[in-house]
Amino acid sequence: MLLHASDDRLTPGEFISRNETLVSDGGAFALGFFSPTNSTTDFYVGMWYNDIPEKSVIWVANREKSITDSSATLRISDDSNLVVVDAKGGLLWSSNLSGLGAPGSDAAAVLLDSGNLVLRADSNIILWQSFDHPTDTMLPGMKIQYNCSSHSAIYITSWKDADDPSPGDYSLGVDPSTCFQYLIWWKSKPYWRSQVWTGNFYYGDRCKTPNSVGYITVIKDEDMMSVTLTVSDRSPHIRYTMNYSGQIELLSWDHGSKHWRTWSLPNGECERYGWCGGFAYCDTTRLVPECRCLEGFEPKVESEWESGKNSAGCIRKKALRCGDDGDEFVRVEGMKLPDNFVFLRNTNFSGCRSQCLANCSCTAYAYSELPVGNATISRCLVWMGELIDTNMVSRAGEDLYLRLMDPSLGMI
The missing domain is CATH 2.90.10.10 (Bulb-type lectin domain)
Known part of the structure; x- marks a missing residue:
């Protein structure tokens, strides 16, 4: 019938x-x-x-x-x-x-x-x-999520191209190794990474019109991290799409022009995962984002760095000493924290610092007290070895405490 x-x-x-x-x-x-x-x-x-x-x-x-x-x-x-x-x-x-x-x-x-x-x-x-069971698009009310206990996941995956809806090369989902961030993968390799979770927060450019606003909200509890699209009342159609060229797009329908208004990321090569190499960061606060070495570091291959080839990253100007009279930490403000962190539970700021200082392999730490519902939890992150995929950002940045032999080389 x-x-x-x-x-x-x-x-x-x-x-x-x-x-x-x-x-x-x-x-x-x-x-x-x-x-x-x-x-x-x-x-x-x-x-x-x-x-x-x-x-x-x-x-x-x-x-x-x-x-x-x-x-x-x-x-x-x-x-x-x-x-x-x-x-x-x-x-x-x-x-x-x-x-x-x-x-x-x-x-x-x-x-x-x-x-x-x-x-x-x-x-x-x-x-x-x-x-x-989404394809390439998240709508308001839908969730991209990962259950950290059962390991069940909901991702969105791009079309292969404009005329082929079969699964493409790019996927967006919660990082299963941490449950603290979400990523774009190109095939199985990280292509772009969000900021590390800092509580119930929104991330990315908001699509804002005279009558509406839409933005991405990230929510986490003990077992689940979810990414949702939040919109204001009486909003036009808004969607979040993983496109086949590797960008996530926040699109809002404009009834006047009868076209989609688009906000997208990553914006340029500098914001791609690990583009600037180890111990370097992408400075997204500049009009044209560019790679820079962290304070206390210098380009590993100066000639390549000057020509815009940044993948080799940066090396220390002075080696760590590690010991009772050795190293200190300097605060680098306004950062998207690096990837490959270790989450330490049940510690305060001084404990977080002490645990990093006691391990000669620890190169940095970050500490926050995060609002979760009506409670507050401590979040101590430490990094062992090379720092990779960090940005200087203009919004929602965090303090990264960088280990150096001589703190006068860093930003206090």
Whole structure:
């Protein structure tokens, strides 16, 4: 049984084919078959904004493989899965509930005005939802997250290119090794890294219009770190997308110009992961960001540094002595803290400093007291060996205490 074009749900016995769509109750989103290249032979089941003239696809069900059967349909199977089948009933895609559904249950797939496609049983039991299976886009109310105990994760992954929604080379997610930051990966290698978590904070450029604001919020508890898109009331459509060129984009629909306004990062090579090399930082406070050595350090290969090749990084001007009469720490302000830190629990500022000073391999530390709900927790981070991927930032920077033999070489 075909659906009427205005229906927002699919129930057992109903289906949608190539020329049919589900439309959310408020008209914000549509779900149906589409082709990125307007092909007549390759199709995908996806979701897009229904109330703007530009077709912007924000979710794809079968991104791994296109559908070539023009008579394919989307329906609910006998075991309460959401499926795409061909004319002979052959399975092309499934929500793959693995037995969580129940034959004969009162199942329905409902497209909500939030952009979430929810498969429900008995009216209110959620069996599956698209927000838990994103493609390249995060919408308000959706989460990118990592469970530090169960190691379950939700990532977003770019399209392969503008015409191919299959998984591309870039992914955005929470760092599973720390649960304190999130990263862009190029394939399996870090490509960009956020600032280290400092409590319930927002990160990145806000997309701000006269009537709305949207920004990224990072929330962490003992077992979970989540990245969400927060928007003000009555905001236009706002989305957070991992694009196929390696940038995360915060996009806001401008009803006046009828185009997307875009804020993106990383902005230039200097902000990419580890671009400046060890013991160096990208100074993003400058009009044109550039690599600089940390105080007390100098370029490892001066000729390469002067020509803009910074990957070799910097080396100490004076070696550490390590001992009772040896080293001190100097404070470097306004920094995105380096990667590869060790988190030390249950210590105060002096304890954090002492533990770093007692270890000759410790090159820096940072200490903060962070608000978590109504409580405050201490966060001591220490670094062993080379400091990599740090920036000087104009907003939400932290103090990094850098170990030097002679503190007069550093910034006090």
